Amino acid sequence: MAIKTANFIDPFDNAQERGVAGVFGMWVFIAVVAMIFLACILGYLVVRFDQPPGREWMPEGTPGLPPALLLSTVVLLISSYTVQMAVRAARFNRQTQLRYAMGATLGLALLFLAVQALAWKELWTRHVTIESGLYAWTFYVLTGVHALHVIGGIPPMVQVFRRSMEGRYTPTNFTGVVLCAMYWHALDVIWIVLYATLWICTALAVLAV
Amino acid sequence: MTTIQLPSPGAISDTIEARPESDNYLTHTRGILSWIFTLDHKRIGVMYMWSVLGAFLLGGTFALLLRTELLTPGPTITDSADTYNQWFTLHGAIMVFLVIIPSIPAALGNIIMPIMLGAKDVAFPRLNLFSYYLWVTGAILCIVSLSMGGFDTGWTFYTPYSTTTTAGGVIPVLTAAFVLGFSSIFTGLNFIVTVHKLRPPGMTWFRMPLFLWSIYATAIIQVLATPVLGITLLLLIVERTVNIGIFNPSMGGDPVLYQHFFWFYSHPAVYIMILPAMGIISDIIAINSHRAIFGYRFIAFSSIAIAMFSFIVWGHHMFTSGQSALMNTLFSAISFSVAIPSAVKVFNWIATLYKGSVSLTTPMWYALAFLFLFTIGGLTGLHLATLSTDVHLHDTYFVVAHFHYVMMGSALIGMIGGLHHWWPKIFGRMYDQRLGTIACWIIFIGFNVTFFTQFILGSQGMPRRYYDYQPEFQIYHVISTIGSYIMAVGFTLTAITLFGSLVNGKKAPANPWGGRSLEWQCASPPPFDNFAKAPRVGDCYDFTVVHWDPKIGGYRVDESNDPEVNPAAQGTKAAH
Numbered sequence: 001m002a003i004k005t006a007n008f009i010d011p012f013d014n015a016q017e018r019g020v021a022g023v024f025g026m027w028v029f030i031a032v033v034a035m036i037f038l039a040c041i042l043g044y045l046v047v048r049f050d051q052p053p054g055r056e057w058m059p060e061g062t063p064g065l066p067p068a069l070l071l072s073t074v075v076l077l078i079s080s081y082t083v084q085m086a087v088r089a090a091r092f093n094r095q096t097q098l099r100y101a102m103g104a105t106l107g108l109a110l111l112f113l114a115v116q117a118l119a120w121k122e123l124w125t126r127h128v129t130i131e132s133g134l135y136a137w138t139f140y141v142l143t144g145v146h147a148l149h150v151i152g153g154i155p156p157m158v159q160v161f162r163r164s165m166e167g168r169y170t171p172t173n174f175t176g177v178v179l180c181a182m183y184w185h186a187l188d189v190i191w192i193v194l195y196a197t198l199w200i201c202t203a204l205a206v207l208a209v
Numbered sequence: 210m211t212t213i214q215l216p217s218p219g220a221i222s223d224t225i226e227a228r229p230e231s232d233n234y235l236t237h238t239r240g241i242l243s244w245i246f247t248l249d250h251k252r253i254g255v256m257y258m259w260s261v262l263g264a265f266l267l268g269g270t271f272a273l274l275l276r277t278e279l280l281t282p283g284p285t286i287t288d289s290a291d292t293y294n295q296w297f298t299l300h301g302a303i304m305v306f307l308v309i310i311p312s313i314p315a316a317l318g319n320i321i322m323p324i325m326l327g328a329k330d331v332a333f334p335r336l337n338l339f340s341y342y343l344w345v346t347g348a349i350l351c352i353v354s355l356s357m358g359g360f361d362t363g364w365t366f367y368t369p370y371s372t373t374t375t376a377g378g379v380i381p382v383l384t385a386a387f388v389l390g391f392s393s394i395f396t397g398l399n400f401i402v403t404v405h406k407l408r409p410p411g412m413t414w415f416r417m418p419l420f421l422w423s424i425y426a427t428a429i430i431q432v433l434a435t436p437v438l439g440i441t442l443l444l445l446i447v448e449r450t451v452n453i454g455i456f457n458p459s460m461g462g463d464p465v466l467y468q469h470f471f472w473f474y475s476h477p478a479v480y481i482m483i484l485p486a487m488g489i490i491s492d493i494i495a496i497n498s499h500r501a502i503f504g505y506r507f508i509a510f511s512s513i514a515i516a517m518f519s520f521i522v523w524g525h526h527m528f529t530s531g532q533s534a535l536m537n538t539l540f541s542a543i544s545f546s547v548a549i550p551s552a553v554k555v556f557n558w559i560a561t562l563y564k565g566s567v568s569l570t571t572p573m574w575y576a577l578a579f580l581f582l583f584t585i586g587g588l589t590g591l592h593l594a595t596l597s598t599d600v601h602l603h604d605t606y607f608v609v610a611h612f613h614y615v616m617m618g619s620a621l622i623g624m625i626g627g628l629h630h631w632w633p634k635i636f637g638r639m640y641d642q643r644l645g646t647i648a649c650w651i652i653f654i655g656f657n658v659t660f661f662t663q664f665i666l667g668s669q670g671m672p673r674r675y676y677d678y679q680p681e682f683q684i685y686h687v688i689s690t691i692g693s694y695i696m697a698v699g700f701t702l703t704a705i706t707l708f709g710s711l712v713n714g715k716k717a718p719a720n721p722w723g724g725r726s727l728e729w730q731c732a733s734p735p736p737f738d739n740f741a742k743a744p745r746v747g748d749c750y751d752f753t754v755v756h757w758d759p760k761i762g763g764y765r766v767d768e769s770n771d772p773e774v775n776p777a778a779q780g781t782k783a784a785h
Contacts, residue, residue, distance in 0.1 A: 007238060008248045009738045011323070011330040011407055021332045021406040028398045028432055035436035039470060043444075046466055047455045055461045130453055134461050137453055141444070 019175035026179045030186045033149060037190050040145055041197055044138050048201050051134075058135050058205040065139070065202050066122040072115035073195055079108035080188040083181040086164070090174035095167055098177070102161040105184065109154055116147050135205075142194055146187070153183055233637065237737035248334035251735060253341050254319030255635065258628075260341075261312050264348060268303035269700065271296050276659075276693040279686045282678050290676040294361035295376070297674060299351075301364030302382060306389045307348055309616055310478060312624045313485035314431070315340065315396050318424050321631055322400065324728040324739050325418055327746060328407035331399045340399070343392035350385035354378030363674065365475070366442075368456040368467040372449045380446055387442040390435045390474075393481070397431030400424055411746035418726040418749045419495075419508050423488025426512040430477045430484075430519055438474035441467065465530050472523035480519040482616055483583075484512055486623025487554055490576050493630050494558050496724045497573035498565025501750040504557040511550035518547045525594055529603045537596055544594035551587050555580065570722060571645035575626025578653045579619055586614025589664065604674075607667025610660045618656055625652075625703065632707060633721045637734040638714030644706040651699030658692030718763025725749045725766060 012018040051057055058064075086101035088094075120140065128136045160176045163169065169177055234251045244252055275296040278285045287293060319337065323330055331337050354360055358377025362370055366386075371379060404417075404425045417425075445467070448454030455462040495502040502508065524532055524540030532540075558580060567573065589611040592598050602608060633639050666685040671678060678686070720729040726749040731740055747754070747768060758765040 007243065007246070008334065009329045011328055011332060011334070011403075017406070021402050024405060025333060025398060025402045028401050032394055032398070032432055032436045035433055036440045039437040039440050039473075043455055043466060043470065046469075047462055050463060051461050052458075130451065134455060137460075138455065141447075141455075145440070145443075 015173045015175075019173065019178075022175045022179055023182070026182045030182065033186060034190070036145070037194065040142055041194065044142060044197065045201070047134055047138065056205075058202070059133070062132070062135060063123065063126045063128060064206060065198060066119040068115050068119040068122060069143075069195060072112050072119065073191065075108055075112045075115060076188050076191055079105050079112065080185055082108060083184045086177050087174070087181045090164075090169045090177045091171055093171045095164075095169075098164045098169065099161075102157070102164045102177070102180075105180075106154070106157050106161050109150060109157065109184075113147060113150060116143060119143070135202075139198065142198065146191055146194055149187055149190075153180075153187065156180060156183075232736060233732065233734040234737045235636070235734050246338075248330070248338055249737065250323050250330045250334065250337060251320050251635075253334075253337050254316055254321075257311060257316040257319060257341055257344065258635075260344065260348065261308055261316050264303055264307040265312075268300055268308055269697070271300035271303065273693060273697055275300060276690040278676070279678075280690050282680055282683060291361060291376075293676040294674070295359040298361050298363050299355070299359070302360075302386070303351065304616075305364050305478070305482075306386050307344075307351065309482045309620050309624075310389070310393055311344060311396070312621070313489065313627065314400065314424055314427055314481070315344070315392075317489070317624065317627045317631060318396075318400065318485065320635055321728055322421060322424055323403065323407070324731060324735055325421055325726050326404065326407060327409040327412050327727045327740065327744050328403060329739050332402040332406055333399050336395050337399055340392045340395040343388050343395070347385040347389035347392060350381045350388065354381035354385065357381055365471060366445060367471075368445065368448075368464040369458070371445060372452070372454075372456065380449060383442050383446045383449070387439055387446070390439045390442070393431050394435045394439075397428035397435070400428040401432060404428075409743050409746060415506065415509070416746055416749060417509075418488075419491035419502065419505070419512075420485075420488035420726075422509040423484045423491070423512045426516040427481050427484045429513075429516050430481050434474045434477035434481075434520065437470060438478075441470040441474070465527070468527050468530055469523070472526045473520075476523040476526065477516075477519040479612075479615070480515055482620040483623075484515060486579070486620045486627075487512065489623045489627035489630065490558065490579050491554070492724075492726070493572045493576040493626055494561050495750055496630075496722050496752075497568045497570055497576070498561050499568070499723055499752045499755070500561060500565035501752065502557070503560035503563075504553070505750060507553050508557050511553045514550040515547065518543070518550070522547060525599075528596060528599050541594050541596050545591065548587065548591060551583075555584060555587075568722070569646075571640070571642045571649060572626050572630035572722070574646050574649040575622055575629060578649060579622050579626065582614050582618030582622060582653075582656065585661075586611060586619055589614065601670075602667060604672055605667035606663040606671045606673055609673045610663035610667060613660045613663075618660070622652070622656075625649075628707070630722070631728070632710070633717030634728055634733050634735070636711060636714075637717050637732075638710040639717045639721065640706045640710035640714055644702065644709075648699050648702035648706055651702060652696055653699075655692050655695030655697075655699050658695060659689050660692070662689045662692065715762075718761050720755075720764040720766070721762075723752065723755045723757070723764040725752055725755055729764075730766060 010018070012021065048057060082101050082104040086098050086105060089097035089101055120143070123136065123139070128139075130137050130140055157180055160180045163176060234249055238247075244256065247253060247256075274286070275293060278287060278293055278296070319331070355378060360374075360376045360378045360382045362374060362376070362379060366379075366383065371383075404421060408417075444454060445456070448456055453460060456464050456467045458464055491502060491508055522540060522544045524536055525544040528537050528541075558576075589607070593602060593608060593611055629640070629645055662685050666682060666689070667673075669682070669685075671682045671685070717733045719731065719733050721733075722729075725747065727740075727744050727746065728735070730744055745768075747766075754768050754770070755764050755766055757763075
């Protein structure tokens with residue numbers, strides 16, 4: 001099982017071991033991503049609650065968070081469900097279901113990005129631009145950094161989708177699907193924490209006004 | 210012990226002799242493309258090594274330039290203070306991001322770590338090569354930033370100066386640091402997974418050589434701290450581009466928040482630099498004392514403890530940045546506690562030397578130099594962690610001297626020591642040890658002349674990063690500059706020694722120093738696949754089975770008396 005050519009020595013003895021290491025590596029990578037967002041959220045909280053006296057976080061008339069975010073949250077949650085469905089399908093060798101589930105996840109990922117873009121457009125047309133102040137700035141940065149991670153997840157997902165169309169995943173070897181699902185769930189959880197933080201902090205500002 | 214699969218007693222010598230001598234990782238495939246696209250951890254490590262040494266030459270040149278400028282107050286070799294600012298910034302940024310951080314983990318770690326562990330490669334060879342090319346991209350961006358007008362922010366890129374300075378190269382260099390950060394993250398990720406998942410049977414956690422423990426602790430920091438730097442630099446790049454952001458006080462942002470973010474990474478980064486060096490020193494001292502390392506578990510756990518502490522002490526860089534008195538006190542107290550695991554290591558190394566049969570090889574001289582320099586560097590850290598003294602010493606040459614003792618006197622000396630330690634393994638050639646030892650002494654003397662003087666300079670109030678100074682400081686600056694020239698001579702001699710060995714060095718035996726860990730049990734240079742058969746993992750600090758063999762001019766591991774290998778020999782093993 002271990003691959004050995006003139007240029008490459010597979011450090012693993014078989015695909016199972018490679019898969020286990022891949023999953024472990026993905027956990028470490030998720031820790032990396034989590035640290036990025038932890039820093040983002042802490043930075044946001046500091047500027048949000050440590051404004052100089054006399055400066056309002058949301059001046060009178062500033063619109064709150066776009067309602068489209070609720071929709072995108074639902075879309076992301078559903079995509080988490082479909083990607084998990086893909087993992088189960090691969091485990092039980094249900095190839096057709098695997099293809100549909102991966103295809104659906106890919107579609108939902110693109111839909112999520114489209115809805116996020118709508119949310120940005122909505123705020124922007126209501127004159128909440130990056131020049132409006134840190135309320136707007138932090139909103140665009142936080143959602144933007146998350147969107148970048150979603151965009152970064154799409155090429156591997158396309159790859160997994162392509163491989164599932166080729167029927168390359170077997171019940172003993174479907175690490176690619178699992179890694180995809182792990183990353184996707186992580187982005188989902190991060191989004192929920194991010195959205196909750198934004199929502200609570202914005203609501204506090206609205207209440208204070 | 211029953212769970213370990215034991216091959217026959219002859220297995221180890223089989224692994225060394227099983228194939229033609231000429232077939233090793235350097236000669237296995239040929240042509241420049243076989244290097245550019247290699248996935249072999251040893252070749253990637255060698256490419257890292259040359260690249261890092263190249264960057265070291267560049268960073269060292271800037272160091273010599275700025276030391277020369279400081280020979281006299283006012284203009285010496287440049288009329289422009291801006292040029293001087295760019296020199297020290299480049300010196301710092303190159304040395305930190307391009308040299309010291311990748312030097313041990315990415316260069317020596319890549320070459321040695323999998324062999325030491327008994328693995329065929331790191332867990333993700335492609336990711337490993339990708340990390341290297343990220344490093345190359347970062348290096349190119351640094352050079353691009355030079356051609357775009359350079360940068361004068363200091364390597365710390367403090368806001369609001371970094372967002373407002375007119376120097377044209379700030380954005381490329383921030384991008385460079387960002388890219389280099391990801392290079393470091395992926396190396397760390399690779400090493401964590403390798404240590405967890407690629408230990409062969411018998412290589413338990415507590416049989417790992419201490420170098421592996423320190424590389425592992427380093428990898429944890431790389432993975433958890435570097436992302437914070439990444440996002441911070443990204444925010445800084447955007448903020449500098451559009452002039453809006455959370456570090457901009459005119460918008461209600463907080464420039465000190467940048468310092469918190471930066472040091473949340475950059476303090477742990479100090480341990481990314483020093484921990485691997487500590488690992489190298491542990492192994493060099495044990496091997497050259499031919500004596501089991503004293504307090505193995507204490508040293509191993511102190512690496513992990515240092516890694517943990519490193520995340521909660523960043524505020525000691527900001528005692529004068531307007532932190533509250535309470536925060537300052539807490540950070541000061543926690544910073545003191547880092548001294549404990551560091552001291553545990555130093556005492557254990559000294560205890561290992563005690564009653565050891567010390568061979569004064571070139572790597573051992575570097576290890577001894579490390580002991581002196583690290584102790585001075587570590588203890589002067591306590592002056593800086595003490596609030597009442599730090600208020601005076603902050604941003605003076607005292608700080609410069611302190612961190613050079615740790616970063617250069619310890620991390621870099623550890624790296625050069627490791628280079629001498631594994632050079633025969635990497636290239637299969639012995640260097641002239643007399644020349645190497647003389648070079649080590651010249652560097653050691655030059656180093657102390659340069660930087661001990663700066664402790665005095667700093668305690669008398671000379672601020673760091675200044676182009677001009679009061680005439681009363683000149684004598685110290687002159688001494689310090691002379692020291693830097695002495696070091697330049699020492700490093701040149703080191704280069705002559707090492708490169709000379711490639712031309713006319715004696716062929717190196719598999720085990721020139723008497724090591725017991727696995728990398729000394731495969732040929733020098735190692736074969737392409739490291740081990741033909743899975744090697745037997747022994748106690749890597751039990752040197753009683755390592756014997757000098759005059760026939761091969763090196764050491765040989767003879768385990769025939771080891772009951773673990775040869776049950777018939779039960780009880781005959783000498784009671785060491």
